[in-house]
Amino acid sequence: xxxxxxxxxxxxxxxxxxxxxxxxxxxxxxxxxxxxxxxxxxxxxxxxxxxxxxxxxxxxxxxxxxxxxxxxxxxxxxxxxxxxxxxxxxxxxxxxxxxxxxxxxxxxxxxx
Amino acid sequence: xxxxxxxxxxxxxxxxxxxxxxxxxxxxxxxxxxxxxxxxxxxxxxxxxxxxxxxxxxxxxxxxxxxxxxxxxxxxxxxxxxxxxxxxxxxxxxxxxxxxxxxxxxxxxxxxxx
Numbered sequence: 283x284x285x286x287x288x289x290x291x292x293x294x295x296x297x298x299x300x301x302x303x304x305x306x307x308x309x310x311x312x313x314x315x316x317x318x319x320x321x322x323x324x325x326x327x328x329x330x331x332x333x334x335x336x337x338x339x340x341x342x343x344x345x346x347x348x349x350x351x352x353x354x355x356x357x358x359x360x361x362x363x364x365x366x367x368x369x370x371x372x373x374x375x376x377x378x379x380x381x382x383x384x385x386x387x388x389x390x391x392x393x394x
Numbered sequence: 395x396x397x398x399x400x401x402x403x404x405x406x407x408x409x410x411x412x413x414x415x416x417x418x419x420x421x422x423x424x425x426x427x428x429x430x431x432x433x434x435x436x437x438x439x440x441x442x443x444x445x446x447x448x449x450x451x452x453x454x455x456x457x458x459x460x461x462x463x464x465x466x467x468x469x470x471x472x473x474x475x476x477x478x479x480x481x482x483x484x485x486x487x488x489x490x491x492x493x494x495x496x497x498x499x500x501x502x503x504x505x506x507x508x
Contacts, residue, residue, distance in 0.1 A: 286436070315494055324398075324484050324499025325437070370436060374494070381452060382494075384429075384436035 288371055288385030296393050301358040303369060303388045311373030314347050314354040315382070319368045328369075329356070361392050396421050398500035400485050406506045407475055415470045415503050417485030423498075425491045426468040427452065428460065430481040431502075437484065443468055444491055475507045 288305045295301060305314070313332055317325035329340050331347035331354065338345055344357045354371055371385040398419045407413055419426065427442035429452075439452030443462040457479055459471040468487075472479060482504050488497035 288436070313494065322501065324486070324502055326499070327494060327497060330494055372437075374492070381439055381442065382437075383453075384438070386434055386436045 286371060286373060286383055286385040288388055290388060291386070292389040292391070294391045294393065295361055297362060299361050301361055301365075301390060302355065303371075304353060304355045305371030305373075305385045306353045307373055307383075308352070309373075309375065310351040311383075312351070312376045313374040314345070315372040315374070316343075316345050316354070316356045317370045317372065319370065319387075321367075325370055358390075361390075363392050363394065366390060366392050396498065398485055398487055398498045400483075400500040400503050402503060403501065404504050406508065408508050409476055410474050413472050413475060413505075415472075415483060415485075415505070417468045417470065417487075417500060418466050419468075419487040419498070420466065421487065421489070421496075421498070422465065423487035423489050423496070424465070425489070425493070426462070426485065426487045428458070428468070428470050429484045429486065430454065431484060432481050440470070440483075475505075477507045479505065480507045481505060 286307050315330050316328045319325045329345040334351050336347040342359045346355045368387045368389050370387050372382045401416045424445045428440040429437040431437045438454045440458050441460040443449045449460050484502050485500040
């Protein structure tokens with residue numbers, strides 16, 4: 283199946299720092315999604331992107347749909363302790379019955 | 395409250411002993427799916443269902459079965475579990491296929507097969 287490469291695998295940052303993570307694919311996707319997973323819970327959708335080049339914000343989170351449709355980026359500004367978790371990207375292609383291909387995840391730790 | 399529930403949340407079993415993980419949603423969603431999550435691999439789709447009596451394979455269906463007899467329920471069946479099926483399993487539902495902004499994930503079922 284398709285592979286999504288997500289980097290970095292993990293990040294340890296201080297409160298207040300900005301965070302960037304990205305996802306690349308060998309295939310084109312029509313939709314890019316970013317999720318956050320907290321311990322003991324399922325993933326929760328943060329941002330959905332539907333058009334190449336689209337830049338969308340959700341509070342301190344900003345995500346972009348790459349022009350080539352093979353990549354996406356997520357930035358978190360001014361991180362706070364509750365940002366801790368695993369962040370997953372996911373892509374959805376056309377005509378795939380909504381099958382999501384997930385990235386491998388970025389584990390974020392925020393220290394005070 | 396809108397939610398997806400899974401039972402059990404934790405399960406330890408032995409190789410070959412049939413088990414079922416239940417999934418139920420209370421949002422009248424048409425689309426439901428099962429994923430497994432493994433370290434370093436992210437979430438991979440096992441099976442999905444577009445509606446009642448309509449199911450299809452995802453990326454990793456081997457060793458699993460599903461059924462969709464009612465809209466709200468989508469059980470995952472392991473007829474003869476093996477240790478390589480030790481994993482964290484998530485059920486998800488959405489209003490329609492592709493309606494990701496209506497998607498909910500369940501809390502997960504952690505399975506250990508000895």
